[in-house]
Amino acid sequence: MHVPEDLRYTNDHEWARPEGAAIRIGITDYAQDALGDIVFVQLPEVGATVQAAEGLGEVESTKSVSDLYAPVSGEVVEVNAELADRPQLLNEDPYGEGWICVVRPSDPGSLAALLSPEAYRDLIAG
Amino acid sequence: MTAFGGFEMPLAYPTGTVAEHLACRRDAAIFDVSHLGTVRLSGPGALDALQATLTNDLGKIAPGRAQYTHLLNADDASVTDDCIVWWVAPERFDLMPNASNTARVRAAVGGTDVTEERAVLAVQGPGARDRLGRVCADAASVGRFRVEALGWNGHPLVVAGTGYTGEDGVEIAVPVAGAEALWGALCEAGVVPAGLGARDTLRLEAGLPLHGQDLGPGITPLQAGLGWVIGWKKGPFRGRAPLEAERDRGPTRRLRGIRSTTRRPLRAGDAVEQHGRSLGVLTSGGYSPLLELGIGLGLLEGTHEDGEAVEVRTRGGLVAGTVVTPPFVALPSER
Numbered sequence: 538m539h540v541p542e543d544l545r546y547t548n549d550h551e552w553a554r555p556e557g558a559a560i561r562i563g564i565t566d567y568a569q570d571a572l573g574d575i576v577f578v579q580l581p582e583v584g585a586t587v588q589a590a591e592g593l594g595e596v597e598s599t600k601s602v603s604d605l606y607a608p609v610s611g612e613v614v615e616v617n618a619e620l621a622d623r624p625q626l627l628n629e630d631p632y633g634e635g636w637i638c639v640v641r642p643s644d645p646g647s648l649a650a651l652l653s654p655e656a657y658r659d660l661i662a663g
Numbered sequence: 664m665t666a667f668g669g670f671e672m673p674l675a676y677p678t679g680t681v682a683e684h685l686a687c688r689r690d691a692a693i694f695d696v697s698h699l700g701t702v703r704l705s706g707p708g709a710l711d712a713l714q715a716t717l718t719n720d721l722g723k724i725a726p727g728r729a730q731y732t733h734l735l736n737a738d739d740a741s742v743t744d745d746c747i748v749w750w751v752a753p754e755r756f757d758l759m760p761n762a763s764n765t766a767r768v769r770a771a772v773g774g775t776d777v778t779e780e781r782a783v784l785a786v787q788g789p790g791a792r793d794r795l796g797r798v799c800a801d802a803a804s805v806g807r808f809r810v811e812a813l814g815w816n817g818h819p820l821v822v823a824g825t826g827y828t829g830e831d832g833v834e835i836a837v838p839v840a841g842a843e844a845l846w847g848a849l850c851e852a853g854v855v856p857a858g859l860g861a862r863d864t865l866r867l868e869a870g871l872p873l874h875g876q877d878l879g880p881g882i883t884p885l886q887a888g889l890g891w892v893i894g895w896k897k898g899p900f901r902g903r904a905p906l907e908a909e910r911d912r913g914p915t916r917r918l919r920g921i922r923s924t925t926r927r928p929l930r931a932g933d934a935v936e937q938h939g940r941s942l943g944v945l946t947s948g949g950y951s952p953l954l955e956l957g958i959g960l961g962l963l964e965g966t967h968e969d970g971e972a973v974e975v976r977t978r979g980g981l982v983a984g985t986v987v988t989p990p991f992v993a994l995p996s997e998r
Contacts (some may be wrong), residue, residue: 571676573675573860574680574860576681576926576928576952577925577926577927577928577950579979595978597950598680599680599681599864599949599950600674600860602928613860621926628679659920662818
């Protein structure tokens with residue numbers, strides 16, 4: 538499974554990428570593979586306030602429903618509207634076109650609490 | 664892989680459920696359905712034993728044909744199993760129950776459980792016969808609901824023009840020793856391997872009921888809209904009296920299709936409502952890769968016309984839907 542070096546990770550298989558003062562969020566390659574074909578994504582609303590480790594949205598595959606959890610607390614400033622018609626982007630390009638949303642964290646240092654690539658690799662190998 | 668009725672089965676191959684589904688609708692897919700049972704009845708008493716137990720009337724067909732039929736609970740006429748009878752030869756029947764019901768069916772009709780002797784491969788889709796023909800021309804020419812005993816590379820096959828996808832195609836019973844070679848030859852011929860996930864989305868899109876969800880304890884053939892499976896003109900069969908009573912008073916609920924207005928998959932257990940009043944629950948739900956919409960089957964109280972607006976209480980809130988008569992998509996007979 539692909540685990541890019543430049544990202545941070547959660548125990549719930551989300552990734553977070555720092556972009557200036559904001560953080561782009563998606564699900565990992567491991568997550569998309571485990572879920573199977575993704576056919577629906579419930580996105581958060583732009584402007585919504587989210588809490589770390591609480592619900593951010595939902596991902597539904599042909600076989601199951603899974604919650605998305607916010608890696609950090611903050612405000613949703615952008616969502617990937619393309620996913621409404623092309624949820625399969627989560628399977629095809631989980632770290633690129635399949636991004637889910639951008640959050641402006643309430644605590645700029647909150648990314649440090651997330652897993653390093655090494656720690657995430659250990660998690661999915663476990 | 665997932666555990667299913669005592670078998671380890673793939674939910675999907677690396678291709679993925681949606682691509683496998685579309686391969687079956689547009690060309691050809693192959694499913695390992697060896698988990699289905701085979702209960703073999705032979706001899707002069709076999710026909711009478713089946714006629715006296717199962718709902719459908721074998722008098723409507725003949726040797727060399729297949730028939731969909733039900734085994735009912737004697738007390739309440741609910742569906743103990745739905746199965747296909749392959750009438751292989753005048754005094755030989757291969758009955759194909761659902762995996763978990765094989766022992767129950769054998770106990771009711773007699774015969775021998777030969778499930779472990781053979782694999783069953785389902786080759787389905789508009790291109791199924793063409794691709795199968797490159798491997799075994801005789802098997803490819805077995806017509807819809809026909810059954811033939813054939814040979815392939817020294818292995819005896821029983822081939823039936825049946826399936827569970829709504830597409831044209833055949834199901835092939837092959838001795839275990841020849842199964843892997845036949846599977847490989849069909850893959851070489853361009854047939855796409857498909858798993859349990861696609862088997863479920865295909866059958867749901869085709870509006871075919873699944874035992875354990877749309878049929879089962881508490882659900883009768885009449886509630887499921889399968890009155891055509893009942894051979895009313897033949898003699899007694901198990902569950903006939905309670906089923907006749909339900910027919911005379913009319914079933915209070917019926918299995919109907921629900922087509923959502925959004926992509927969100929509908930799920931078994933979702934409540935179906937109309938003007939805030941509960942009509943029932945979905946017994947099956949999922950996603951239609953062809954429609955790109957949520958679809959489901961639900962037992963609804965009362966009578967509901969095609970096109971009636973309903974709401975489905977999904978995990979994500981109320982979603983607007985429409986009552987439809989399945990299939991949800993155009994199948995070969997309508998294309």
